[in-house]
Amino acid sequence: MPEPLLRVVDVRKAFGGVRAVDGVSFDLARGEIRALIGPNGAGKSTFFNILAGLLRADDGAVAYRGEEILGLAPHAIWRRGVSRTFQITATFATLSALENVQVARLSHTRRSRALLRPAGGLEVERSLALLAQVGLAEQSGRPAGVLAYGDLKKLELAIALANDPELLLLDEPTAGMAPAERGALMALTASIARERTLTVLFTEHDMDVVFTVAERVMVLHQGRVIAEGAPDTVRADPEVQAVYLGEAAWAT
Amino acid sequence: MSPSLVLIQLLSGLAHAMVLFLIASGLSLIFGVTRIVNFAHGSFYMLAAYLTYTLAATLPLGAAAFYVAVLLAAASVGLAGLGVEVALLRRVYRAPELYQLLLTFALVLVVADVVKLFWGSENLTGPAAPGLAGSVEIAGQLFPTYDLALIGLGPLVAAGLWWLFYRTRWGVLIRAATQDREMVAVLGVDQARLFTSVFVLGSFLAGLGGALQVPRQALTNVMDASIITEAFVVVVVGGMGSVPGALLAAALIGVIDAFGVLVLPRASLVVPFVVMAVVLIVRPWGLLGRPEVQQRTAGGAIVTAGTVRVPPRWLAAVLAALIAVPPFLPTFHVWVLVEILAFALFAASLHLLMGTGGMVSFGHAASFGLGAYGAALLVTWTKAPMLLAFAAAPLAAAVGAALYGYFCVRLSSIYFAMLTLAFAQIAFAIVHQWYDVTGGDNGLLGIWPAAWLAGPLAYYYLALTACGGGIALLARIGRAPFGLTLRAARDHARRAETVGINIRLHQWTAFVVAGFFGGVAGGTFAFLKGSVFPNLLAVPMSVEPLVMVLLGGVQAPAGAPVGAAIYKLLDTVATRYTEYWQLVLGAILILLVLAFPRGILGVVGDRRA
Numbered sequence: 001m002p003e004p005l006l007r008v009v010d011v012r013k014a015f016g017g018v019r020a021v022d023g024v025s026f027d028l029a030r031g032e033i034r035a036l037i038g039p040n041g042a043g044k045s046t047f048f049n050i051l052a053g054l055l056r057a058d059d060g061a062v063a064y065r066g067e068e069i070l071g072l073a074p075h076a077i078w079r080r081g082v083s084r085t086f087q088i089t090a091t092f093a094t095l096s097a098l099e100n101v102q103v104a105r106l107s108h109t110r111r112s113r114a115l116l117r118p119a120g121g122l123e124v125e126r127s128l129a130l131l132a133q134v135g136l137a138e139q140s141g142r143p144a145g146v147l148a149y150g151d152l153k154k155l156e157l158a159i160a161l162a163n164d165p166e167l168l169l170l171d172e173p174t175a176g177m178a179p180a181e182r183g184a185l186m187a188l189t190a191s192i193a194r195e196r197t198l199t200v201l202f203t204e205h206d207m208d209v210v211f212t213v214a215e216r217v218m219v220l221h222q223g224r225v226i227a228e229g230a231p232d233t234v235r236a237d238p239e240v241q242a243v244y245l246g247e248a249a250w251a252t
Numbered sequence: 253m254s255p256s257l258v259l260i261q262l263l264s265g266l267a268h269a270m271v272l273f274l275i276a277s278g279l280s281l282i283f284g285v286t287r288i289v290n291f292a293h294g295s296f297y298m299l300a301a302y303l304t305y306t307l308a309a310t311l312p313l314g315a316a317a318f319y320v321a322v323l324l325a326a327a328s329v330g331l332a333g334l335g336v337e338v339a340l341l342r343r344v345y346r347a348p349e350l351y352q353l354l355l356t357f358a359l360v361l362v363v364a365d366v367v368k369l370f371w372g373s374e375n376l377t378g379p380a381a382p383g384l385a386g387s388v389e390i391a392g393q394l395f396p397t398y399d400l401a402l403i404g405l406g407p408l409v410a411a412g413l414w415w416l417f418y419r420t421r422w423g424v425l426i427r428a429a430t431q432d433r434e435m436v437a438v439l440g441v442d443q444a445r446l447f448t449s450v451f452v453l454g455s456f457l458a459g460l461g462g463a464l465q466v467p468r469q470a471l472t473n474v475m476d477a478s479i480i481t482e483a484f485v486v487v488v489v490g491g492m493g494s495v496p497g498a499l500l501a502a503a504l505i506g507v508i509d510a511f512g513v514l515v516l517p518r519a520s521l522v523v524p525f526v527v528m529a530v531v532l533i534v535r536p537w538g539l540l541g542r543p544e545v546q547q548r549t550a551g552g553a554i555v556t557a558g559t560v561r562v563p564p565r566w567l568a569a570v571l572a573a574l575i576a577v578p579p580f581l582p583t584f585h586v587w588v589l590v591e592i593l594a595f596a597l598f599a600a601s602l603h604l605l606m607g608t609g610g611m612v613s614f615g616h617a618a619s620f621g622l623g624a625y626g627a628a629l630l631v632t633w634t635k636a637p638m639l640l641a642f643a644a645a646p647l648a649a650a651v652g653a654a655l656y657g658y659f660c661v662r663l664s665s666i667y668f669a670m671l672t673l674a675f676a677q678i679a680f681a682i683v684h685q686w687y688d689v690t691g692g693d694n695g696l697l698g699i700w701p702a703a704w705l706a707g708p709l710a711y712y713y714l715a716l717t718a719c720g721g722g723i724a725l726l727a728r729i730g731r732a733p734f735g736l737t738l739r740a741a742r743d744h745a746r747r748a749e750t751v752g753i754n755i756r757l758h759q760w761t762a763f764v765v766a767g768f769f770g771g772v773a774g775g776t777f778a779f780l781k782g783s784v785f786p787n788l789l790a791v792p793m794s795v796e797p798l799v800m801v802l803l804g805g806v807q808a809p810a811g812a813p814v815g816a817a818i819y820k821l822l823d824t825v826a827t828r829y830t831e832y833w834q835l836v837l838g839a840i841l842i843l844l845v846l847a848f849p850r851g852i853l854g855v856v857g858d859r860r861a
Contacts, residue, residue, distance in 0.1 A: 052750055053749075054746065054749070054750070073749070073754070074746075074749040074750050075749055075750075075751075075752045075753055075754050075755075078749075078750055078751060078752040079752050083750075083751075084750055086746070086747070090744050090746060090747040090750075091743075091744065091747060092739070092740040092743035092744055092747065092748075093743050093744070094555060094557060094558045094559070094739065094743055094807075095558075095736070095739060095740060095743060096558075099736060099740075100740075102736065103736055103737055103740040103748075103751065103753075104751040104752075106733045106736070106737065107737065107751050107752040107753050108751075108752060111733050112733050112734065112737040112752075112753060112758070113733070113734055113737075113758070113761065114732055114733040114734060115728075115729050115732050115734045115765075116725075116728055116729065116732055117732055117733065118728070118731050118732060119731060119732055119733045119735070119736040120731065122733060143557075143558050145557075159747070159751060162751065163751070163752065
């Protein structure tokens with residue numbers, strides 16, 4: 001078996017007495033599209049923030065391409081080719097959509113610190129191509145602050161693709177979107193991922209999206225992985241059903 | 253030092269601490285709930301002191317007159333606070349946060365002249381407090397009875413505030429709003445009334461502090477400035493929005509002050525600011541404060557809209573006029589233009605930090621002063637040629653900025669601002685008290701340009717090249733990948749981090765660049781005046797460029813020079829024609845803020861868009 005792109009070993013994180021991530025371990029193969037699902041509070045976002053370097057884990061190890069990345073700063077992790085989007089859209093509100101992507105491209109090509117060259121003409125083609133790829137070409141001149149929510153999600157994806165990543169971490173990429181738009185955005189994401197042979201790990205609440213797009217599904221509950229496998233296997237898992245049915249019954 | 257002297261000094265420090273506590277708790281409260289950095293807080297304090305002086309002398313109440321006067325003065329100042337909040341501040345709550353600060357600064361100017369108008373600029377000695385006028389003997393030393401009473405009063409007021417905050421519904425709302433005011437608003441609490449009541453209580457506390465200070469010290473026209481910096485230190489050390497923190501910090505700073513004068517008389521000014529800097533570095537949210545709730549609005553609400561750019565043909569026209577017109581101007585006007593150029597660059601360098609970077613510095617005077625002193629010290633001590641000293645100014649300022657910027661960029665928002673203030677005050681204190689090298693408050697004289705540059709026109713063109721060139725470079729830096737990335741980090745720090753940007757390094761670089769150009773401005777100013785004085789590093793010098801940037805429009809790179817020109821012209825004209833120039837300037841600033849709540853270019857840009 002080839003070396004996995006990402007190997008997570010026994011990662012733990014507690015907030016006070018709450019064990020948000022309680023010993024998560026798994027391997028992610030190159031080119032795989034995997035969904036990380038679980039009820040609210042299962043630890044998905046905490047785990048993502050640990051992978052991206054925004055939170056420090058209490059314990060564990062994360063090898064990316066065989067190198068330890070746990071404890072690195074977020075910018076250092078991104079430099080190695082791990083990119084992410086946020087559950088609550090995170091874009092640069094006063095910058096135009098084009099500039100949003102340009103910032104990321106300039107960072108990727110290590111020109112963020114150029115002091116005297118006008119930025120206006122740099123990385124324009126590549127950035128516009130990325131915007132076109134996510135279907136935002138028309139909006140390139142508008143400030144991110146005035147874009148519609150669905151467009152912000154697409155913009156986030158374009159920003160995340162700017163460093164030609166190998167691993168894409170998408171935290172609820174379709175949250176807050178209209179149901180019709182969700183499927184389209186995830187189909188787009190999947191097609192971009194296959195075209196570029198990206199590895200994708202995403203969290204998602206919409207089960208239709210999960211079971212159409214994901215090749216494998218992993219279920220997090222109370223900070224632990226309780227099931228992992230092909231979508232149908234996981235769907236049939238009694239423990240998973242208990243967790244989800246329990247939640248559904250409780251929520252309604 | 254004998255034990256009894258230590259005790260007396262400790263008590264005297266505590267008495268001062270109680271007055272400090274009253275003022276600082278009001279300031280802290282206002283900031284905690286409304287997020288207004290109220291520069292006018294010291295003015296309310298001063299106003300109440302003068303009111304007490306007059307009321308105590310005129311009320312026909314015998315021995316009770318003083319005490320009634322204290323309460324009346326504090327209440328009147330509370331009412332003044334009501335007027336200010338309702339008539340002025342409320343109009344600009346929707347503007348970017350700092351425009352309220354600009355208003356309170358204008359009030360500082362107005363109140364200063366109102367006090368001068370009614371009470372003159374001679375120092376006044378207030379009445380003693382009847383019944384508490386004498387001294388008591390403590391451990392063989394005499395100690396003022398009044399100070400002892402103050403030490404008793406402080407905890408009482410603290411207890412009263414505690415009761416208000418923890419035992420009334422209003423107090424619950426205040427505490428909730430301090431932690432998360434958006435949530436309080438969502439829960440259906442009328443924000444306007446909450447803000448007004450907090451502002452009134454805060455102003456009342458400032459007034460009470462000022463009124464109680466009357467028997468302790470002479471009333472002067474500058475007591476507003478001296479108390480406001482000290483109050484900021486207390487608020488920051490204690491923790492923004494924390495009343496117990498204010499009490500603890502006031503006691504700490506009061507006692508440190510009292511002993512500082514005794515033990516380190518030559519470094520007494522610097523000690524409180526060193527304490528503040530250390531606290532901020534070790535515990536950025538103060539001793540008893542809480543780490544700030546993550547703001548939901550992006551960009552810290554300093555810059556809320558895209559960049560406004562001035563059409564190039566306007567810039568070309570301005571530049572042509574700046575080159576062609578001065579030979580035809582009277583000499584005095586040429587000198588005024590040089591000063592405007594220096595301040596335009598000074599403000600533009602601050603704009604890189606606060607506009608492009610979203611980092612509001614309350615201590616940018618440090619770069620100006622370090623530049624000016626860097627050049628002046630070289631001239632004084634090494635007889636360096638003028639151009640060499642002129643070139644050294646930005647380097648001195650940049651080195652300084654690199655040094656303190658390293659610590660400052662670790663903090664954000666108001667804590668960043670306060671740490672920059674602390675470092676600027678430390679620089680000020682060093683310059684002020686290191687007589688052997690800097691000449692202390694005598695300054696350094698004879699800092700003149702080389703003979704061939706000494707004429708008004710020659711020096712003007714040097715200033716135009718240095719400062720105009722600096723402004724052009726800063727504008728270019730703002731448009732370069734560096735500036736774009738800085739704006740990105742300002743808009744969303746986490747997003748910026750997760751696209752590979754090392755934010756601290758980036759902000760630190762911005763700090764050094766801003767320091768460098770602030771130094772150019774300071775050097776230009778030093779050779780213009782032929783002298784340097786510690787006030788180049790003092791708080792007003794940090795506030796002025798802030799005012800200029802806001803006046804011009806924080807979202808417009810050209811706003812800083814425009815604001816500088818308007819401010820300096822108003823200043824020059826007002827000082828020439830009236831003794832009460834602060835009143836005039838303050839009133840005009842208030843009108844400008846109300847008319848242009850996003851700065852002049854900001855509003856013009858909005859109209860065009």
